[in-house]
Amino acid sequence: MRKNSFVIRNYRPSDFDSYVRLHGETEQLDRSGRHVSKQRLAEELGHPSFHPENDLFFAERSGRIIGYVSVFLEPGIGRALLDGLVHPLHRKKGIATELFGCAFRYARDAGSKVAQICIAETSQAAKKLASHLGLRFIRNFVEMQLDLHKIQLPDVKSGEYIFRNLRRGEAHKLTDIQNRSFANIWGFNPNTQDEIAYRINLSSCSPEDIIMAYEGDKPVGYCWTRLFFKENPAAEKVKGEIHMLGVDPDFRKKGIGRKVLLVGLSHLRSKDVTIVELTTDGEDQVAWALYESVGFKKWMMMEWYEKKLI
Numbered sequence: 001m002r003k004n005s006f007v008i009r010n011y012r013p014s015d016f017d018s019y020v021r022l023h024g025e026t027e028q029l030d031r032s033g034r035h036v037s038k039q040r041l042a043e044e045l046g047h048p049s050f051h052p053e054n055d056l057f058f059a060e061r062s063g064r065i066i067g068y069v070s071v072f073l074e075p076g077i078g079r080a081l082l083d084g085l086v087h088p089l090h091r092k093k094g095i096a097t098e099l100f101g102c103a104f105r106y107a108r109d110a111g112s113k114v115a116q117i118c119i120a121e122t123s124q125a126a127k128k129l130a131s132h133l134g135l136r137f138i139r140n141f142v143e144m145q146l147d148l149h150k151i152q153l154p155d156v157k158s159g160e161y162i163f164r165n166l167r168r169g170e171a172h173k174l175t176d177i178q179n180r181s182f183a184n185i186w187g188f189n190p191n192t193q194d195e196i197a198y199r200i201n202l203s204s205c206s207p208e209d210i211i212m213a214y215e216g217d218k219p220v221g222y223c224w225t226r227l228f229f230k231e232n233p234a235a236e237k238v239k240g241e242i243h244m245l246g247v248d249p250d251f252r253k254k255g256i257g258r259k260v261l262l263v264g265l266s267h268l269r270s271k272d273v274t275i276v277e278l279t280t281d282g283e284d285q286v287a288w289a290l291y292e293s294v295g296f297k298k299w300m301m302m303e304w305y306e307k308k309l310i
Contacts, residue, residue, distance in 0.1 A: 006066065006095060008102050011056035016042070018065040019058075022087060029088040043202050048194045049073070057102050059086065059095045066090040069099040071107050071115075074189040080107035080115045080309075091125075100133050108309040115309055116187075121301035135305035139186065140282035144296040148269050148276060151295040156259050156266075161220070163263045166210040171197040174210060177219045181246025186281060187304075204228055205243075211267060213247075213260045221247040221256040223264030227271055240273035245287075257290055265294070 011019070020038045027035055045052045050072055059067035069084030082103050086095045107115050117135060119126045156163065166174055175196045182188040200207055204226040213221035224244040242264060247257045268276055278296065280287045 006059050006061040006090075006093075006098075008098055009058055009060060010054065011052040011058060011068075013053075015058065015065060016045075019068065022065050022068065022085070026085055026087055039203050046198075047072075048198050049192075055106075057099055057106075059090075059099055061090065067095045067099055069103045071103050071110075073107065073110050073112060075111060077189050078111070078113035079187075079189065080110070080112035082107075082115050082117045096129055097133065100129075104133075104307065104309060113308070113310045114306050116304055116306045119303050119305060121303055127303070127305075130305045133307065135307045137303055138306045139304040141279050141302040141304065142282050142288065143277065143279050143299045143302060144291055145299040146265075146276045146291075146294070146296045148265065148274055153262055153266055153269065153294075156262050160215060161256060161259065162214040163211055163260060164214070165267075166200070166207040166212050166222075168207050170207065171200060173212070173219050174200065174222060174224075177212075177222055177248060178224075178244060178246055180248055181221070183249070186283075204241075209267065211260055211264045213256050215251070219248070220251040221245075221260045223260045225264045225268050227268070227273060238271075238273045238275070240268040240271070240276045242276060242278035245278075258293070261290065261294065 020041055023036050023041065044050070045056070050070075052070075055071045055073065057069050057071075058065050067084065067086035067090065069082060072081040072083075074081065080103075082100065084096070084099055084103070086099070104115055115135075116138075117130065118141070119130060121140075172193050175191055175193045178196070179190045183190075199205065200210060205224075209225045209227065211223040211225070212219050222244070223242065226241040226243045228239045228241065242261070245257060245261055245264070247260075265276065276296075277299070278291065279302065280291060282288075282301070
C-alpha cells in the first residue's frame with residue numbers, strides 16, 4: 001500500500017535493528033521516560049503466540065522505518081491487542097491512520113471480534129487518534145508504585161500455608177493456578193503452558209522470582225515478580241514489578257493474597273529493588289485496597305479503548 005510516499009508492509013527479520021532504532025529515537029524525542037531495551041524488544045517478538053512476519057506492520061518511507069503497529073491475537077476470547085507508534089518527526093501525516101486501518105482489517109480477517117488498545121490517560125494525542133479511528137473508552141486501569149526504602153515489611157508466618165519459589169519444570173503449576181485465579185476476570189485470556197514457560201525465563205524473570213502459596217501439595221495462590229535492573233542502566237534506582245498476583249477462587253478471603261504479596265515484596269527487596277510497580281483494574285476495589293494497604297500509591301491511569309470488528 002502506498003500513500004503520501006510511505007508504504008505499509010509486514011516485518012522482516014532483517015528489520016530488527018531499525019525497529020530498535022525507531023523505539024530509541026521516539027523515546028529520545030518524546031522524553032516519555034519509558035525506555036525499552038533491545039533485549040526486551042527481541043523477547044516480545046519471540047513470544048510463542050506472536051508471529052512478527054504476520055502480526056507486525058511497518059510504515060516505511062524512503063527505506064526508513066517510521067512507524068509500526070503490532071497485533072497480538074487472542075482467539076480464545078476473540079480479541080486482538082494493538083500497540084504502535086509513529087516517529088515524532090513523521091506524525092500528523094496520516095501514517096497512524098493507515099497503520100491501524102491495516103491492523104483492524106488483519107485482526108478482523110483472523111476472526112477477532114474486537115480490537116483493543118491501552119493509552120496513558122495523559123496522552124491527549126493518542127486519545128484523539130483513538131476517537132478518530134472509531135475506538136471507544138471502556139475501562140480504566142491504575143498504575144501504582146511503592147518505594148521499598150520507605151516502608152517496613154512485616155514478617156509473614158506460614159501457618160497452614162507454605163510459601164516457596166517456583167521451581168524449574170513447574171510451569172504447568174503456574175499455568176493452572178493463574179488460569180483458575182483469573183477465570184471470568186475482565187480482559188484475561190487463558191494462558192498455555194508454552195506461553196508461561198517462555199515468560200518465566202525471560203531476562204526480567206526466572207522461576208525463582210515467582211512465589212507460590214501452597215496448602216499441603218495444592219497451589220492456592222502466587223505472586224509473580226519481575227526485575228528490570230538491566231532495563232535502563234542509567235537509572236539510579238532498581239525497578240521491580242508485581243506482574244501478576246492471584247488466589248484460587250476457593251481460597252479467597254483467607255488472607256493468602258496479602259501474605260503472598262508481602263513475600264513477593266521481600267523477595268524483590270532481597271534483589272536490591274527499590275521501586276516496585278504494578279497495574280490493577282480500576283474497577284477491582286478489593287485488589288486496589290490490598291495494594292494501598294501495604295503502601296502502594298496511584299502513579300498514573302491507563303485507559304482501554306475498543307473497536308468492534310464484527
